[in-house]
Amino acid sequence: MNMIVTPSSSATPNGTTRPQVRIVIVGHVDHGKSTLVGRLLHETGSLPDGKLDMLKAVSARRGMPFEWSFLLDALQTERDQGITIDTTQIRFRTNSRDIVLIDAPGHAEFLRNMITGASQADGAVLIIDALEGVRDQTRRHGYLLHLLGVKQVAIVVNKMDRVDFSAERFNAISDEISAHLSGLGVKPTAVIPISARDG
Template sequence: MKKYPLKIVIAGHVDHGKSTFIGRLLLATQSLAPEKLAEIQKISKELGKDTEIAYISDQLKEERENNLTIDTTQTFFKTKKRKYTIIDAPGHLEFIKNMISGATLAQTGVLIVDAKEGIQDQTRRHSYLFQILGLKKWIVAVNKMDAVDYSESCFLNLQKNLLEFFQKIPAEPYAVIPISARAGENISRKSDFMKWYTGKPLLDVLDSLDMEDKKIKESLRLPVQDVYEKQGEKMPVGRISCGSIHKGQKVIILPEVQEATVKSIEIFLKKTKIAKESENIGILFQEMLSAKRGQIITQRENPPKPTQSFEARLFWLSDEPLFVGKPFSLRCATQEVQATIDKIIEKRDSSTLDLIEKDAASLAKNETAIARFHTNEPVLVEKFSEIPELGRFVIEEKSSILGTGIVQE
């Protein structure tokens, strides 16, 4: 039986092999169109190189000529068990914001680490961002094992160092897998060169991932993206973050706490009696309501409570420092409010996670912190560990992402 589709972000330090890895996935699953392969061969010849698997995912001319992935691009492949969307996140420090915009779409991730170079700055930052962005059951792929002669001791030593760092976050990968993307080893089948590795090849591990959470599945959260007019009635529309909704169900619309009864549900202009997680829907209610973008529709039983104060773990990305008390725009799901930080409880270096300062006055680029937030109006946020979609947020200014975080309390 085929599983639901999965969105994956591929991240890692520069030149650790992300693009080659993506190209290998496409080749291994026969997801590359013949004309695309011909194009890659033509471009490689023009640049005076042998066919480069990495060019499959490096689609822009500037990327190819500079050997730089400069955009967050999406690629698709499928196995016999499920369909996948790959989000290729740049590894270069100046492009980390692109990774943020891409990773927020992903459910899980693969962190690529060069077996020879080992842990680098972006290895540390990207693993920390995986945690902040709510990626579950993410995988570490120790790449370029061919460059270390498929050495078991080399792999085990790097794995030990990685797990020690992840404990500081704290975070725990679902699996650490030795591979060679260029040689195609341990991607779709077990490698003859690494018989010492007893786990599954990478694609089998991806196929085995089950991302469903029973608690989240039973809690309805529907952020309102827009409100349409239909025959004189207001129809809120949005994508169900978690849970389900059915005709006749009594719901609550937050943060205004409006009670309503579902009159009808539409999916792509067709009526349905029930809608589930990830479906884009429109709803008509029996009551006349004040509906607008940013509201959250939830179940009537034990609904979450709006708040104007919460504690979160924050990762700062902007060149301009963030000061305590300085106002900014905070976006969580479709909600957008003005907010400030009341207190930076502690801040750390994102590469080492070493403590820099407690009760700090500001936060600089690439620093991470635990901070207390205050919003100028009620907002619906929840612990990231309980409802990820309403537990992660971004800080913006003029549509530019300045920072990202996850709600703790």
């Protein structure tokens, strides 16, 4: 996805500045936002040493299966309930820029927290569960991105493993959400099928 980078930049140790891109991850509750970000941090080698092992050990002690979302859901309540309550900002670097991922809550009760996170973003990833499809909260998040002026939106259709990687299901979701966003004046920059949990 080609991102238009805003002029905001961050200082590096040698005093130079680097472009910074802020991307908010939004979508309906339990569609895999935190799982996607946790997986991305793991895949890019951006996790602090020992963080993954520590959370796996905590999960084992509590008798819970490890979830990638645990890397982000810092509050014990979030891990217990399996939902994101507050926004989490995760920073990592590429060769050319600094990236700030903003993991926003999907639950309707925490819509204010989602708006706070999205209001700071240059772009967004709108995530949709392949089995559940486009929900009211998905549409609401798309509308709020439009209201906040976030025009660079990529769509991620997650949990494709739950629909046997069906191209027909993917295309139906892609068409539905693209039509919704286009009606708001937002043209998705990409629509991508994934399975965040399994990589």
